[in-house]
Amino acid sequence: xxxxxxxxxxxxxxxxxxxxxxxxxxxxxxxxxxxxxxxxxxxxxxxxxxxxxxxxxxxxxxxxxxxxxxxxxxxxxxxxxxxxxxxxxxxxxxxxxxxxxxxxxxxxxxxxxxxxxxxxxxxxxxxxxxxxxxxxxxxxxxxxxxxxxxxxxxxxxxxxxxxxxxxxxxxxxxxxxxxxxxxxxxxxxxxxxxxxxxxxxxxxxxxx
Numbered sequence: 001x002x003x004x005x006x007x008x009x010x011x012x013x014x015x016x017x018x019x020x021x022x023x024x025x026x027x028x029x030x031x032x033x034x035x036x037x038x039x040x041x042x043x044x045x046x047x048x049x050x051x052x053x054x055x056x057x058x059x060x061x062x063x064x065x066x067x068x069x070x071x072x073x074x075x076x077x078x079x080x081x082x083x084x085x086x087x088x089x090x091x092x093x094x095x096x097x098x099x100x101x102x103x104x105x106x107x108x109x110x111x112x113x114x115x116x117x118x119x120x121x122x123x124x125x126x127x128x129x130x131x132x133x134x135x136x137x138x139x140x141x142x143x144x145x146x147x148x149x150x151x152x153x154x155x156x157x158x159x160x161x162x163x164x165x166x167x168x169x170x171x172x173x174x175x176x177x178x179x180x181x182x183x184x185x186x187x188x189x190x191x192x193x194x195x196x197x198x199x200x201x202x203x204x205x206x207x208x
Contacts (some may be wrong), residue, residue, distance in 0.1 A: 002206055005025055007179060008180040009028060011188040025055065074104055162201050
């Protein structure tokens with residue numbers, strides 16, 4: 001099985017273009033003003049216009065007001081929404097757009113309960129952040145907590161880097177991996193060498 005790859009927190013056109021050329025499956029744009037990688041809807045639209053067909057554009061929010069989400073949806077036209085806060089299932093689905101819900105693995109979690117609550121989510125993203133916090137910290141959680149037979153599409157995130165993602169994929173066998181700080185030289189500024197090395201490491205693990 002091929003592990004899908006999402007590069008998150010992109011802020012520069014050149015970084016996005018390189019990600020696409022490397023064959024990543026999804027591009028993540030952050031619309032949380034508390035993040036160092038935050039974009040305005042106008043900036044997000046400019047980047048979104050560079051995303052070609054068959055590459056997903058993901059808009060990330062954390063406890064955003066409904067008006068903020070609505071404006072981004074209308075302006076940016078993302079393919080997928082990703083929610084990182086205390087959003088309810090009703091809030092996540094009200095936009096009539098596919099969504100992913102982040103699970104804060106920084107504290108013990110009942111993954112089955114999350115799966116039941118967000119049964120209509122296109123996937124659950126297991127991240128290392130604590131409840132109420134945003135990912136992209138570079139911290140990882142204990143991958144042994146990852147589900148073995150989950151019965152739902154799930155994404156591994158949190159503390160992934162070119163140096164450890166092969167081990168993470170081999171150990172946890174997620175459907176997808178999501179990386180932000182692990183391929184950066186500074187918050188929001190991606191490093192081309194790290195981006196290439198990350199993709200190579202995932203593909204190498206897939207071949208084992």
